[in-house]
Amino acid sequence: MSDPAVTATAAPAARRPVIAIAGLAIETSTFTPTRTLAPAFHPDRGDEVVARYPFLASYADAADFRGALIGHALPGGVVARPAYEELADEIVARLTEIGPVDGLWYDIHGAMVVEGLDDAETDLLGRIRAVVGPDVIVSASMDLHGNVTRELAHQVDLVTCYRMAPHEDALETKERAVRNLVDVLATRPVGRQRPVKAWIPIPVLLPGEQTSTRIEPAASIYAQVPEVEQEDGVLDAAIWVGYAWADQPRDRAVTVVTGWDRDVVAAGAERLARAFWDAREDFAFVAPTGSFDECLAAAVAPGGARPFFVSDSGDNPTAGGSGDMTWGLTQVLAHPAFAAPDGPTLIYASVPGPAAVAEAVAAGVGATVTVTAGAEVDDVHAGPITMTGRVHAVRHGDRDAETEVVLQVGSVFAILTTLRKPYHHEHDFTDLDLAPRDADVVVVKIGYLEPELFDMAADWMLALTPGGVDQDLLRLGHHRIERPVFPYDREFATPPDLSARIVPPSNEPLGAA
Template sequence: MTGPRVAIGGFMHETNTFGPSKAGLEAFVEGGGWPSLSEGPALINATRNVNMGICGFVEAAEAQGWDTVPTLWCAASPSAHVTENAFETITNQIVDGIRSVGRLDGVYLDLHGAMVAEHVDDGEGEILTRIRDVIGPDVPLVASLDLHANATRRMFDMADALIAYRTYPHVDMAETGRRSALYLRRLMSGERDAKAFRQVPFLIPIAWQCTSVEPGRSLYARLPALEERGIGSASLLMGFPAADFADCGPSIVVYAPSQEIADKAADDLLRAVAEQESAFSGRVYSPREGVLHAMKLADSASRPVVIADTQDNPGAGGDSDTTGMLRALVEADAKRAAIGAIVDPLAAIRAHEAGIGARVRLSLGGKSGIEGDAPLEADYVVESLSDGHLTASGPFYGGARMQLGPSACLRLGDVRIVIASRKAQMADQEMYRFVGIEPTKQAILVNKSSVHFRADFEPIAEAVLVCAAPGPMPVDPAALPFTRLRKGMRLSPNGPFFN
């Protein structure tokens, strides 16, 4: 007798509706630091041994002897809206794939939870609805979500379970896939839980959503404790606070043996988050302040001081090409400093044409039209070249095979710059090494990332600083020009109300 027949697929995008560039179909074909778009059986091999939800789910399904039916899986770097063409093309392929396979015992989707398309605000809600229309009300439908998901009532209603990551940096993405498989097994055996959904009434800046420090550490410690006491599944979603639609923001999802138990657990979690509202904050430096402080710390440090260039985080919709932090390093005459990655395909091509050792005049970065930002024109030395292929082996990417296109290490003074042709968040030490920069030997490292870099860089860091150079993802979401949030939502912890 064969095991349960389960369709699997995935469509992942975190949308910053204020970002400078949209995600077309080609962005998902390329993958943006993740495996490229894969269909049918190829998606299993493409995502195997990578820290992704679908990888963990497939491993658990294989261990239980399930018959998995792969449809399509893809991901792209966060950006502005997913284009209508990309959304419809990818969604239709997943839905048609599920429709075509006949009898199913369950469906699993690897989703992000904060996708906004040009024509659909609630991307995941639309995907789940279309799949529910195909499979009917009785086939269990489970989706794993990013911790930053902006969960909606429609998503909650359409899925039998939404199960979210519990770490930021997301070192548990594959583990969340495994937890999703275990919960789907319960559903396919006939068990059903009552469920509860709550939305938190304030936005949380992503720089302070980290789960390795307070208050995130204590809040997320509550979730496994609840499950040890009989709750089927509990998720706290911090939300992605740069999506201009009504359901942007944190939420709580609980599945439990009775409605009373589910409601109590959800209300207790909501109260716990509210009690920690003031704790979602931290010190933010200007570029000059941050660099000067890092240089002072570096004078007596044996390890690099790491700076987060948080407002141009490509993991939050930035184009990874602003020059504010680079200017600050150069103007302060920083020594043994490195920054990465600045995405500038033309500069990368020029560097390859010039060759190693050449000095080349470039107008570097600053192409995304961010207010207060501009290209940095100077004579750069080409120190090394790369085709952009690397394996990011740190705990966040977890073995992802990246293709960043023509890349190089440029030097300006004693500042080394990783330049690439395609964007991916600077969250792995290999993203310096692939162009010949050894991160552990630098005095200062500036990473275009908000929190994910911490997983691989905190172990080698003397200190971690957060700087706010011009970029599309403000540290404080209250600085964003929202027009469509739900009434009464606060734009930051203890911040102003949306009106």
């Protein structure tokens, strides 16, 4: 909310400001052995970029949007350096072709890890700044599981992130970043070229499944964000939980508040930082938890609610897991309850196995095949799994999986894919002739249930399984994070400094911390 007490000047009506759009987004686990290559980002270019954001049409009279390159990859392993260089070079080249711009919308996630880089988003923005110049106003939209270093806060002028986990407000957040940018370009206080930015690092590192805004304390903490935003002199307020599964110095919670009134901006950032820090011991998992065996036992218990969902969380591909582990499916197929076809129906999603998929496709629906799948990349906890079953369904053309097959083994319907894929929507199952609402048990490689799954589940548990996105951070082990940090450290020799750091604009030196 801008300060009504400050006189504003409107930009000349004769020319709409030119706003470029660029960014690379991926959530990267450094504990996952896979490597992410350039095609995984499915980049859009030029007019494709503008077309992917329908809300931009609402701002067509206020700005001229020019797409450079946007690439969003499924979370996974570290981005190979040549892949990053290829995409970054293309972004720079396309921005050079676009020519002078007034603003840049930087659409990123904030947890991209590139080989040899600890702060890839800042590196990329630095390359962009070298092309567009220091005077261009940059507005970034991010995931609340991203990371905001002091250096990134320096390079951007406006920055915001999701306020919901699960991220039901993703498009709303992106539009807010654009709206803030358009507003700042159109109307700025006299003598003010850039907003004030207050940045506060919070020494807390927690997985998203312990910080969901569905439950307390995150629900109440995030409810304070729009209250701070409504203060006179504030443009935007945000809290980043940070990304827990990358072993980097930047991994921790952060608050950033931007606006025109330095004192109000600083006070807002401190309010949010203090609320997050004070609640550190109160954060709990979003659902009942247990070992995988305990979750399966609860799922098949007589008289239980159906369908019962189990989150196989350690290999969650939408948090950065390889999605390649067979550990969970191995446990399912070894469970006696599912040995016979007339046992409780269980759907398992999913395990990649290109050769297994090809064999099943060649055999056709209804055929009985013996195939081996999984653990081609991540075999730390279990090796490839061999199954004999009936081909229940085949589907081609998925954006992530490419080809999917369903193999019925006993009463288990195991989804196998050419490439890894997350299963978040009901149609992901019904497209494969599966009825999740009628199943007894649905096991999904996920953390907290995405909205459609949450609505389908009559009951659910979060299985604390091993993998590249293990919920037990201490078991997983970090070596490069800044210490002390909760929960690695529960006793602090001195209270953390939660005072606001006013970060200078990008056209001024950053200086010492």
